[in-house]
Structure formats: structure tokens, C-alpha cells
Amino acid sequence: MDKETSASAFRAVIVLALICSVLVAGAAVGLRPLQEANRKLDQKKNILRAAELYQGTGDVEKLFQQVETKVVRLADGSFVPPEEVNPAEFDQLGSLQSEETSRKLSKEEDIAGLGRREKYSLVYLVKKDGRLDKVILPVRGKGLWSTLYGYVALSANLSTIIGITFYEHGETPGLGGEIENPDWQAGWQGKQIYNQQEEPAIQVVKGQAKNTYQVDGVSGATLTMNGVNNLMHFWFGEHGFGPFLERYKGADKM
Structure with a gap:
């Protein structure tokens, strides 16, 4: 192959690569609104699942109309x-x-491995006949390999767990990844967040749970389970939703 032919082939490759890059970039930009819409829809599904308002069928947007976001x-x-x-x-x-909208957590505060904590948080309320029925709260924290993102739904007494979902994580499938298994999540239903001293007492344990503050652990996923424990104690403690739940405990309206 002479030099002119080699140069022409090289230019063709470069032009083709540039065209492909432009097409890929354009597709990424064009699909971004759709991806964002799908992400928000998935979050709404998980909020509804945690609150036992979605069983895999039905119009998510219509079902979500019963949820008040604050x-x-x-x-x-x-x-x-x-x-x-x-x-x-x-x-x-x-x-x-x-x-301005977040603060750095000290080592002592940061039991969930967050680094920083936002100053404001979204909360989701479900009411019946004008009275509080359920509260769904976003939680997150470090597992073994990733940050775990989920929602915890509480009954009107603001201590009893109605349901829990984890919608995003990078834990090992079949081990830590079992946090997204509906059967494991079902084990949280009816469990109590706080003990009689109003301290976060919920705990994932090795083996089988023995009381209303314990949840069955997943064999071989100790570090992920530790991460779940840490994020629950953080978000339901004084640096998370503790002040919010304490303020409204005993109230039937929000």
C-alpha cells in the first residue's frame, strides 16, 4: 500500500470515528430527558412499594397522586x-x-459513610380522611461495594415499619444484592425502629430475628448488612430524621 492510499484510509477512519462520536454524543443528550423521566418513575415506584401502595401493576403516576411530597x-x-x-x-x-445546602459530617457522626449530609430532605406523606397514615423517608449509606439507596415507610405512629425498598446499589448478586429481594424486604414489616428509650434499635442480625427490633440477616453478606444497620441508625438518629419524627410523634396531622 503506497503512502497516499495509507493516508486516505487513515483520514477515512478519523472521519468515521468523528461521525460516530457525534452520533453517540447526540443520542446521549437526546435520551437524557427520557432517562431522567425513567429514573423519577422508578423512584416513585419504590416509594409506593415501600408504602404497600404498588404491587407491580397499575398506573404509577395515578397511584402517586395520593402521596404528598414535602x-x-x-x-x-x-x-x-x-x-x-x-x-x-x-x-x-x-x-x-x-x-450552603449541606454540611460535612464529623467522623463520629458519619456512621453511614456519607461524607456530607444535606440540610433539607424530601419526605412523602400518605393521608386518609385528612389524617396521617404513612410516612416514607429516603435513606442511603455505604454497603460493601457501593452506596445503598432506599426508602423506609413508617406507620402513623412513626416507629413501626410498613415496608422498605432498596432501588440502587452495587452489592454482590446473591449476597449483599439480596437487599433488593422482596422476600428479604418483607421481613422488615411490623418491625420497630425505636426502643422504649426512644433510641434507634432496629438491627439486622446473623441468623433469625428474635424480637420486634431485629431483622433476619443474609448469610455471607455481613458487611452489606452492617451497612444497612449503619444507615438505619444514622437516618433515624439525631443527625437524620430523628428531630422530624420526634417533632410529629403523637400528632395525626402534618
Whole structure:
């Protein structure tokens, strides 16, 4: 092959590569709104699943109309007026990028391995006849290989677990990945978050649970289970939703 032919072939490869790059980039940009819509839809499904309002069928958007989304100030548990922080527009994880809307956790505080904690959080309320029926709270924390993202639904007494879901993680399939198994998640139903001293007492244990504060563990997934324990104790403690739940415990309206 002479030099001119080699140069022409090289130019053709470069042009083809550039065209492919433009097409891939264009497709990524064009699909981004659809991907974001699918992500939000999946989150709504998991919120509904945790609250036992979705069993795999039905119009998710229609079912979600019974859920009221609000923003709370984690420091004191108070609701934030929508004119201050609009729940429909609030990017909770995105707020971690700003020092104005998040804070660095100390080593002693950071039992869930978060690094930073947002100042505001979304909460999801389900009411019946104007009275509080269920509260669904977003939780997250480090497992063995990844950050675990999920939702915990509580009954109106703000201590009894109705359901739990984990919708995103990178744990080992068949081991830590069992946190997304509906059968394992069902074991959380009816468990109590707080003991008589109003301290977070819920715990995943090795073997079988022996009381209302314990959940069966997954064999061979000790570190992932430890991560679940840590995130539950963080988010239901004083640096998570503890102030919010304490403020409204005993109230039937929010």
C-alpha cells in the first residue's frame, strides 16, 4: 500500500470515528430527558412499594397522586415552606455539592459513610380522611461495594415499619444484592425502629430475628448488612430524621 492510499484510509477512519462520536454524543443528550423521566418513575415506584401502595401493576403516576411530597429541615425537623424550597424542583443529592445546602459530617457522626449530609430532605406523606397514615423517608449509606439507596415507610405512629425498598446499589448478586429481594424486604414489616428509650434499635442480625427490633440477616453478606444497620441508625438518629419524627410523634396531622 503506497503512502497516499495509507493516508486516505487513515483520514477515512478519523472521519468515521468523528461521525460516530457525534452520533453517540447526540443520542446521549437526546435520551437524557427520557432517562431522567425513567429514573423519577422508578423512584416513585419504590416509594409506593415501600408504602404497600404498588404491587407491580397499575398506573404509577395515578397511584402517586395520593402521596404528598414535602421538604423538611433536618436540623430541627420542621417543614420548609414551598416558596423557600419547592419540593417539585428540589434536587436532594445535588444539594450535597453546595456548602450552603449541606454540611460535612464529623467522623463520629458519619456512621453511614456519607461524607456530607444535606440540610433539607424530601419526605412523602400518605393521608386518609385528612389524617396521617404513612410516612416514607429516603435513606442511603455505604454497603460493601457501593452506596445503598432506599426508602423506609413508617406507620402513623412513626416507629413501626410498613415496608422498605432498596432501588440502587452495587452489592454482590446473591449476597449483599439480596437487599433488593422482596422476600428479604418483607421481613422488615411490623418491625420497630425505636426502643422504649426512644433510641434507634432496629438491627439486622446473623441468623433469625428474635424480637420486634431485629431483622433476619443474609448469610455471607455481613458487611452489606452492617451497612444497612449503619444507615438505619444514622437516618433515624439525631443527625437524620430523628428531630422530624420526634417533632410529629403523637400528632395525626402534618
